[in-house]
Amino acid sequence: MITVIDYKAGNVNSIKKAFYRLGIDCQISNNIKEIKKSQKLILPGVGHFKRGMENLKNSDFFDELNSLVLIEKIPVLGICLGMQLMTKKSEEGNTGGLGWVDGDVKLFKFLDDKKKFKIPHIGWNNLKINKKEKLFSKIQDDDMFYFVHSYYTSLKNEKNSLSKTTYGLEFVSSFQKDNIFGVQFHPEKSHDQGLKILKNFALI
C-alpha cells in the first residue's frame, strides 16, 4: 500500500486520484498505524515551509515517520514542498527541515533581469536528467512537467541530484538518496509523463 501522508499541507486528493488512474492501491492517512504498515510513502506539500514543518512536528506520527524513512528505509517520494522539507533548512520562514537530504532551500532572486524571470516559477519546464534511475524510466529529456514554486533546492552533494531544471538559474528539480526521492514538480498534474513517474515510483 502506498500512503500519502496527510499533514494538512498538501493537495492529497490529486495524488490519490493519479494512483487510482494507474490502478495502484493508495490511501491518504495521518494515522500512525496505517503509515507504519505502508510499503511506500508520499510526502506531498503545497504552501509555506514553516507551516509544513510545524504540522509535521505536531503530528503524532512524526517520530514514526523518521524511523520508517531513516532506519527501515521505506521508499518515500517528496513532491514540491514535500521535497523541500526533506532538506536541512529553508530561507522560507528561516526554518529547519527534516534533514534527510543534505541541502537547503533558497528563494529565487534575479537582481538584474527582473522583467524576464518572474517569481514564482509557474509553468511547464523540462528536466535535464543527470542519472538514469528507475524513477525516470521511459522519461525523455524534453518531457515537460508542471512547476509552481518560489523557492528552489540546492544540494551539498551533487551525486544526490537526479535532474536539473533551468529557470533563470539551474536548480535541482529532483534528487535521490537511497530510499529517499524528491521531485520539485507535480507529477500528479503533469499529464501522462507525470503519471509515468508515479508508476515508476510504485514499481521501485
Place this chain on the structure above:
Amino acid sequence: MFRPRIIPVLLLKNKGLVKTINFKKSRYIGDPINAVKIFNDLKVDELMFLDIESSKRNNPIMLDLIKEISEEAFMPFSVGGGIKNLDNAAEIIEQGAEKVVLNSHALLNPELVRNIANHFGSQSVCVSIDIKRNIFGNYQILYFSGTQKAKIKTLDWVKKIIDFGAGEILINSITNDGKMNGYDLKMIENISNISSVPVVACGGAGKNKDFRLAIESGAHAVAAGSMFVYHGPRKAVLINYPNEKELVEIFNEK
C-alpha cells in the same frame, strides 16, 4: 526549457459553460466536464474556471462541480467567482484546485489576498483584473462583472496586490473580450514592466500568433476564451487547443 502557459478560460453560468463579448451577451457553449475531458486529451497546460454570476448573486462557487473537475483533470486548474473569504478559498483548494482567482472581493477587501497567500502560499492566489480602455486610451478597472468602476488606478492596484502576496496576476481586457482581434499589447507591456510576479494576458486572442505577441510584450502566460471554444468565422462551438507542433511554432523552441 521553460515554456509559457497557454490557458483556456472557461466561464461558468448555472453549471454550464458560456462565452461573452465585452462581458455582455453570454452564449451557451456546453457541459464543463465534457470540456475538461477534451482538454485533458489535448494535453492542455492549465485550465481556469470563472463563475461569472457568483459575485452578482452573492453565492460562492459550486463545490461539487469543482470536485468533478478535479477527478478528470490531470493538469492544474484554478477557480474563481465570488470568493470572498479564506473559507471559500480553502474549500476550493481542498477540492483539488491549484489556485483561487480573486477579483471583485479583492478590490473590496485587499486583506483577502494576504490571508489566502499567508495560509496557502502566494502560488495559490491569482488576482484577476478586468480593464476597460476608453477611446482616449485611458484604463479603468471594473468589477462585479463589469458593472462597477474601481477608484484605484490600474498600476497602483497591481503594485498593491503584489505587496499583499498575489502569486500571479490575470489582466483581462474587457474592450478586446470576445472580439478575437488580438490582445491589448500596450496594456500587457505596461503592467508586466512593473510586475515581479507572472502576468497572464487575457482578452482578444484570435490566432496563435497573438500568443507570441503577448509573450513578447511581457506576458508570462496567455489565456483565451473564444479561441478555444469556437472554430471558424461563424463561431461554431468546437473545443480546441494548439497541438505540439503548433506550440513549438508559437514559441519557436526548435
